[in-house]
Amino acid sequence: MLLTDAEWVAVHLSLTVALRSVLMSLPLAIAIAWLLARRRFPGRTLFDAFVHLPLVLPPVAVGYVLLILFGRHGPLGAALERAFGVQLIFTRNGAALATAVMTFPVMVRAIRISLDAVDRGLEDAARSLGAGAFDRFCTITLPLMMPGILAGVITAFAAGLGEFGAVITFVSNIPGETRTVPLALYTALQSPNGNASAARLAVIAFTLGLTGLLLAELLVRRVHRRLGR
Amino acid sequence: MLSVRLKKRQGAFELNIAFESTASGLVALFGRSGCGKTTTVNLIAGLLRPDEGSIRLGDQVLYDSDTGINVPVEHRRIGYMFQEPRLFPHLSVLGNLRYGDKRAPRAARHIELDEVVELLGLAPLVGRRAWQLSGGEKRRVALGRALLSQPRLLLLDEPLAALDAARREELMPYLARLRDRLSIPVIYVSHEFDEVLRLATHVVLLDAGSVVAQGDVASVSRRPELRAIVGPEAIGAVVEGEIEALDATSGLARVRVGEGSLSIEAEGARVGQRVRVQLLARELILAVEPPRGLSVRNCLRGSVRSIAPDDARSELLEIDIGGASVVARVTTAASAELALSVGRTVWVLVKTVSLRGRVYQAVGG
Numbered sequence: 001m002l003l004t005d006a007e008w009v010a011v012h013l014s015l016t017v018a019l020r021s022v023l024m025s026l027p028l029a030i031a032i033a034w035l036l037a038r039r040r041f042p043g044r045t046l047f048d049a050f051v052h053l054p055l056v057l058p059p060v061a062v063g064y065v066l067l068i069l070f071g072r073h074g075p076l077g078a079a080l081e082r083a084f085g086v087q088l089i090f091t092r093n094g095a096a097l098a099t100a101v102m103t104f105p106v107m108v109r110a111i112r113i114s115l116d117a118v119d120r121g122l123e124d125a126a127r128s129l130g131a132g133a134f135d136r137f138c139t140i141t142l143p144l145m146m147p148g149i150l151a152g153v154i155t156a157f158a159a160g161l162g163e164f165g166a167v168i169t170f171v172s173n174i175p176g177e178t179r180t181v182p183l184a185l186y187t188a189l190q191s192p193n194g195n196a197s198a199a200r201l202a203v204i205a206f207t208l209g210l211t212g213l214l215l216a217e218l219l220v221r222r223v224h225r226r227l228g229r
Numbered sequence: 230m231l232s233v234r235l236k237k238r239q240g241a242f243e244l245n246i247a248f249e250s251t252a253s254g255l256v257a258l259f260g261r262s263g264c265g266k267t268t269t270v271n272l273i274a275g276l277l278r279p280d281e282g283s284i285r286l287g288d289q290v291l292y293d294s295d296t297g298i299n300v301p302v303e304h305r306r307i308g309y310m311f312q313e314p315r316l317f318p319h320l321s322v323l324g325n326l327r328y329g330d331k332r333a334p335r336a337a338r339h340i341e342l343d344e345v346v347e348l349l350g351l352a353p354l355v356g357r358r359a360w361q362l363s364g365g366e367k368r369r370v371a372l373g374r375a376l377l378s379q380p381r382l383l384l385l386d387e388p389l390a391a392l393d394a395a396r397r398e399e400l401m402p403y404l405a406r407l408r409d410r411l412s413i414p415v416i417y418v419s420h421e422f423d424e425v426l427r428l429a430t431h432v433v434l435l436d437a438g439s440v441v442a443q444g445d446v447a448s449v450s451r452r453p454e455l456r457a458i459v460g461p462e463a464i465g466a467v468v469e470g471e472i473e474a475l476d477a478t479s480g481l482a483r484v485r486v487g488e489g490s491l492s493i494e495a496e497g498a499r500v501g502q503r504v505r506v507q508l509l510a511r512e513l514i515l516a517v518e519p520p521r522g523l524s525v526r527n528c529l530r531g532s533v534r535s536i537a538p539d540d541a542r543s544e545l546l547e548i549d550i551g552g553a554s555v556v557a558r559v560t561t562a563a564s565a566e567l568a569l570s571v572g573r574t575v576w577v578l579v580k581t582v583s584l585r586g587r588v589y590q591a592v593g594g
Contacts, residue, residue, distance in 0.1 A: 121315050124276055127302045128309040129329030129378045139328075143319040227318045228360025 003200055009176055010184035011204055013092065017167075017180055018160035020096035022153055025104050029152065030145075033111035052105045054166075059102060063169025066098055070170070090171050095178045098166040103156035110155060114148020115141070147223045151216050158212030162205060181205050231256075231382055231414050235272050235282035244268050244438040247282075250414040250431060254592070257425040258418045260435035261458055266418040267312070269435070270384045273416065274309045275302035286382055306337065308380030312387050314367035316359035322370050323355045329378025337379045339412070345373045348410065349403055365396040369403060376407075383415045389424060404428055408592070422459045426450075426467060426507055427589045434458065446505065451547060451556055453537055461540065465509035466547075466555045469591050472502045481526075481581065488551030489529040492581045493588050503591035506584060510545060513557035514578040517567050526581040529555070533573045536564070548577055 003011070035041075036048055054062055070077040070088045080086045088094035118141055126140045142149075164182040171178040173187060185201040188194030234247040244265040250256040258266045271277040273284055275291070278299065284292040286307075291300045308329070316325050326342065346352055349369045354362060362370065368388055375383060388404065389397045405428060408415055419425055425432055425446065432449040434442040441454040449455065450467040470484040470491070475498065482495040484504055491506060498504070520528065531550035539545045544564050546557050555577055559569065569575070 119315075121311065121313065122317060124302075125309070125311060125315040126317070126328065128274055128276070128305075128307065129374065130303050130306070130332035131328075132301075132303050135332075140317060146319075228358060 014180040021099035025100040029107040059165025063166035066170040094171040099160040099163040107152040107156040110152030154216035254430035257429035265438040308375035308383040314371040333379035487553035492526040507587040510558040516576040
């Protein structure tokens with residue numbers, strides 16, 4: 001094909017990392033969106049700001065914080081390694097974690113907007129029909145949030161394909177393990193005759209991003225139609 | 230049987246009500262918008278928490294502020310049809326209907342899906358989605374869904390309010406059928422007295438958060454408190470009676486009312502059927518001697534039971550016609566001229582054509 005083996009590896013790795021990051025963050029994003037939309041608790045505004053922090057922080061700073069927390073001697077990194085033998089630093093799972101943190105605000109935001117749009121009256125109706133809290137959430141709230149969840153997942157996935165700063169800071173630039181498309185692109189630009197490779201990777205990044213966004217739009221429209229909106 | 234005694238303060242509004250219902254039949258909660266009807270049903274359903282009081286349904290206490298009992302909404306087994314249909318948009322009509330059914334305790338089953346589909350004419354709708362239904366159809370599905378949750382009590386909050394006249398007429402017979410077939414009490418919220426006349430067995434009159442009168446339709450229809458709610462032109466006593474005879478040539482039916490009878494236009498009526506007739510106070514004419522040579526078909530003999538002021542120029546007279554009462558509006562001037570006083574014998578005249586549209590099928594009739 002048009003790409004070299006190393007470039008294919010980077011594409012594959014980008015997809016893997018983005019997918020894992022989305023899987024990691026989705027349950028937590030739904031839980032936090034629910035907390036922010038439905039609960040009033042002290043410090044809620046501060047918590048809200050904290051969740052959105054990766055949007056405004058330099059990605060390198062996020063990567064640095066992760067490095068401190070999850071590094072081999074970091075408080076969380078050491079505990080993870082002791083308890084499960086899991087190492088995040090210099091691994092694709094670490095890259096997924098860094099990506100998840102960076103795309104988390106986007107996902108929470110999309111899910112929260114769809115949660116705000118859910119008619120509480122329908123939940124009351126379900127309640128009067130005998131559905132308890134968890135039952136209600138699974139059978140009414142969650143299906144009605146689906147457009148937002150889909151939008152959040154796909155946008156986060158598409159954004160995750162391009163995460164650079166946090167990833168390179170936290171897990172470094174290891175071919176086959178953490179060298180995703182943007183890192184490979186950066187590497188190509190650094191090498192004397194990498195221009196052609198850089199151009200190919202840029203086209204790939206462009207295509208993947210656009211496809212993701214279009215797919216999100218189409219899916220969301222479809223779900224809306226199914227809900228009769 | 231349902232027994233309710235509740236207090237709830239919401240801002241400047243204070244609700245303080247007490248009423249009971251029989252084991253079956255339809256209790257109409259009637260009053261103007263904002264008098265606390267919806268708040269009352271939300272308190273009964275458990276969606277709002279009362280400040281004080283108790284709710285008992287059959288032998289179970291659903292809420293009691295003294296003992297701290299507060300059964301959660303999802304365990305109350307009360308069917309609630311909200312003002313809006315609130316159908317689940319992601320489920321089919323069948324999915325909506327089954328939602329409560331699936332969650333009802335097995336031992337509590339008393340209404341089957343087929344029965345509800347037949348009763349509410351839902352067969353052509355079951356495969357559709359909520360947004361493919363008309364307003365009337367949505368309400369029928371919402372009603373069916375509430376029924377299928379196997380409730381012990383049914384709350385209907387203005388089920389006809391958002392519908393145009395034609396859709397209301399379409400839904401009304403379903404509601405009447407439901408009331409006659411169900412063995413559970415139904416609480417029906419309405420601000421249209423017409424609906425109350427057609428459907429209710431018992432009326433609770435609400436005004437500004439308090440019960441101002443309650444009883445059967447006939448007795449509540451004569452209450453002076455009703456005037457402020459329905460307006461002076463719409464007041465009129467309701468009498469109930471059985472159709473005694475039909476006259477095929479004139480198309481009129483004779484209804485026994487108290488000691489006399491009324492001639493009504495009743496298309497498709499049958500002998501023995503019970504009907505409810507509202508006699509508007511402004512349509513009644515009083516005579517102090519037996520009238521003769523008039524076109525008026527109806528003349529009921531009675532005696533004045535009470536005289537109450539109406540407005541600056543008129544009075545409301547309650548006339549006992551033997552086992553029933555009617556209310557007539559008479560100008561103060563006419564009342565003085567005829568020397569109308571309590572105990573006086575009078576003849577009540579009413580034109581058959583003025584009863585048009587005021588004859589309803591009696592409950593169970």
